[in-house]
Amino acid sequence: MRGRLLPGLVVGDTSRVTPELRAAFESTDLMHVMAVSGSNFAIMLALLIGSPGKALLAERGGLAPRLGISLRATALLGGALALAFVVVCRPEPSVLRAAACGLVTLLAIGTGRHRSLIPALAAAVLLLVLYAPELARSYGFLLSVLATGALLTIAPGWAAALRRRGVPARLAEVLGAAGAAQAVCAPVVAVFAARVSLVAVPCNLLAEPAVALATFAGFAALAAAPIVMPLAKCFAWSAGWPTGWIASVARTGAALPGAESGWPGGWRGGALLAVVTAVGVLVARRLPRYPWAAAALALVLLLAVMRPxxxxxxxxxxxxxxxxxxxxxxxxxxxxxxxxxxxxxxxxxxxxxxxxxxxxxxxxxxxxxxxxxxxxxxxxxxxxxxxxxxxxxxxxxxxxxxxxxxxxxxxxxxxxxxxxxxxxxxxxxxxxxxxxxxxxxxxxxxxxxxxxxxxxxxxxxxxxxxxxxxxxxxxxxxxxxxxxxxxxxxxxxxxxxxxxxxxxxxxxxxxxxxxxxxxxxxxxxxxxxxxxxxxxxxxxxxxxxxxxxxxxxxxxxxxxxxxxxxxxxxxxxxxxx
Incomplete structure (x- = not known):
């Protein structure tokens, strides 16, 4: 199973994924993991440059400063990675979409200027739609754009709010990103799938570290294959462990009786879920003042998912x-x-x-x-x-x-x-x-x-x-x-x-x-x-x-x-x- 999932993580080839595993990924809203997406590319860029907002600082993270690479050279290297990503995965509309969203993420990581990146995202969307007009009718394209926009606008504020409440910085960033992406994407998923996943956020949180490891090892295997095949096999073997973990997370989450719940489909259902999400966010902001109410709500959510x-x-x-x-x-x-x-x-x-x-x-x-x-x-x-x-x-x-x-x-x-x-x-x-x-x-x-x-x-x-x-x-x-x-x-x-x-x-x-x-x-x-x-x-x-x-x-x-x-x-x- 590990070997079947890895090509989907790296180059978007899901032909060997079983229907059972695909259904599990759909129930947990992890389908983006099995497709070529901006997140795959962003993982490679984050390994190079580090976390958002630090690329201009002396203590910036990632491999680039450790290798003595300047910021300008780092940007050029990021562009080269984008080109290699498109060549390896084939210049299809979905791959170009992923590269464009990933490049916008590169600008966010490199400059830390999130607000100025909205025009960049809009320009990327416009160019992609002009190149491939069919993307204008693609739910996948809409989800990629919304997720990228949420990571640039909503996630930083949510992460900062969590840090103010004592949540560790790294965990706050991950929670903010996962919550923001789910909040803006769930109404769109409800439009065409007529369902709501109740385990999407925890499953994405559990899968994210393994996605980074599997993506890095998978791309390393691709890079090493033309030069040293034994090394490529070693990288591919090591990628099997994180992909196995991702599959286990998807299966375990999907097996929970309340993993997903039916919801009215169509745009009316999507609009209703958007309203419910907005109300839920407002309620969540006030919950820390009422710990007993927060505990009761958490218990209700747990029972809804476990459904004894x-x-x-x-x-x-x-x-x-x-x-x-x-x-x-x-x-x-x-x-x-x-x-x-x-x-x-x-x-x-x-x-x-x-x-x-x-x-x-x-x-x-x-x-x-x-x-x-x-x-x-x-x-x-x-x-x-x-x-x-x-x-x-x-x-x-x-x-x-x-x-x-x-x-x-x-x-x-x-x-x-x-x-x-x-x-x-x-x-x-x-x-x-x-x-x-x-x-x-x-x-x-x-x-x-x-x-x-x-x-x-x-x-x-x-x-x-x-x-x-x-x-x-x-x-x-x-x-x-x-x-x-x-x-x-x-x-x-x-x-x-x-x-x-x-x-x-x-x-x-x-x-x-x-x-x-x-x-x-x-x-x-x-x-x-x-x-x-x-x-x-x-x-x-x-x-x-x-x-x-x-x-x-x-x-x-x-x-x-x-x-x-x-x-x-x-x-x-x-x-x-």
Missing amino acids: APLTRIVTGWPPPGWSYAMCDVGQGDATVLAAGAGAAVVIDTGPEALPVDRCLHELGVNRIPLLLLTHFHADHVGGLAGVLRGRSVGLIETTGFADPPDQAAFVRRTAAADGVPVVAAAYGERRELGGLSWEVLWPPPEPGPVPDGPNDASVTLLVRTAAGLTLLLPGDLEPPSQRGLLRRNPELARVDVLKVAHHGSAHQDPALLGAVRPRLALISVGRGNRYGHPAPGTIAVLRAWGAAVLRTDTDGAIAVTGVGEGLRAVPRGRDP
């Missing part, structure tokens, strides 16, 4: 007490949970990404998983495996015997082996009992013959019964040919209480199977705005015609099932804005 399951249940009412089955909201994919005792559950599929299923299991209070069943190897059912394994005890992983797609099957074996979890194939007719649950594997048969529609038709299908008498049919993504085969091999199939509708409620359903099981609750795991048209209106109409109450995660959010008989009901969590 018992407190979440009290506040939101979800999951309901005594839930027996839950369908997580993981987007276009499947991840469902069968309660198997206090803190224990049987988990079926993981969804496409690690973070949503991890947060869902946290809300459900699941920390022990005796069995994880992966119905088939499509990415929307196994991609979130790391999220299920994270911080939980998993006893066994069962899978289908049809190892296709092979790359996803290999991913499952590799990820499970890294955590020491055995992987076995589910056997047709297998019966198990665990924590008040009993189930039977109804599909695939020992010799299914040709699989007409790929892995979907090899989905492991379970008929589950709870100790209270609830019955559930969980058919994975079975297509009509296998649904008909399932009914032929199990003609005794009768009405069930809950049906996990196959293949996200697609139009490909066998009416005979739906008529045989006639579920009381039909639950559909599906992503909002998916390009497949799931769930199909015809499928929903057929289910309702058989008397089923239909709930779906794209409109209802996560869903929990409670009760039996006349008390059977599905409780939706509801979606964030």
Whole structure:
């Protein structure tokens, strides 16, 4: 993983970064670390010249005075670094944007005259937009400009205020910079992402020292590679440790249940967040006068980020007490949970990404998983495996015997082996009992013959019964040919209480199977705005015609099932804005 992240830090090549790690960086607002940005270039310049405001002083920092380089020569050397930065990273608009913002930072570091640099920033923006007009419509460009402007105007004042309150100078500078950048950039992020990160500032603070080390070592490796390859390899190896730390910070921060919160999108949502941020800044300026209020606010923020399951249940009412089955909201994919005792559950599929299923299991209070069943190897059912394994005890992983797609099957074996979890194939007719649950594997048969529609038709299908008498049919993504085969091999199939509708409620359903099981609750795991048209209106109409109450995660959010008989009901969590 270290080797995959380093090219993004140094030259902006993120092609090898996994979707799971990218999602973690997005949740913690650390995406700027994985892209070519002015901050990367500013790190190199700061190593050369030192901290802002000292370049004109006798005690100025950085390598330049220690090497006896004059201020004028230092400026020329900084310009040469900018040129090398553009050449190495290719003169694309994003790279030119980073170099321009970095050069403005160079002027700030070299002169300490922050106010006079606003015209310089404006001139750089104008020249870049004239060179590449498409930047005028780029959110990334807007974020770079805003962040640079905040570092030049807001951050020094905030750092000075923190120093007056006894915060050490270096820590005050870092806090001021991180807070200022987040304050001005968060409303723009809310416009297109419709979310707010609650862990962005601490994660950026923890990552910043490692970013400097990794960037320096990465550029040193690039510089040494054409001359002394063993030295370049040494630099690249040493860069692996700080990049590993950055990845750990992103994953740990993103795994927190309240790492991010939904927020209204669009410019109205951005304007609302800007107003809230301004009010928050005004309140924060007065908090030192009221230590008890500050402590209470800090506690509320901590609880909002940690979201302990018992407190979440009290506040939101979800999951309901005594839930027996839950369908997580993981987007276009499947991840469902069968309660198997206090803190224990049987988990079926993981969804496409690690973070949503991890947060869902946290809300459900699941920390022990005796069995994880992966119905088939499509990415929307196994991609979130790391999220299920994270911080939980998993006893066994069962899978289908049809190892296709092979790359996803290999991913499952590799990820499970890294955590020491055995992987076995589910056997047709297998019966198990665990924590008040009993189930039977109804599909695939020992010799299914040709699989007409790929892995979907090899989905492991379970008929589950709870100790209270609830019955559930969980058919994975079975297509009509296998649904008909399932009914032929199990003609005794009768009405069930809950049906996990196959293949996200697609139009490909066998009416005979739906008529045989006639579920009381039909639950559909599906992503909002998916390009497949799931769930199909015809499928929903057929289910309702058989008397089923239909709930779906794209409109209802996560869903929990409670009760039996006349008390059977599905409780939706509801979606964030």
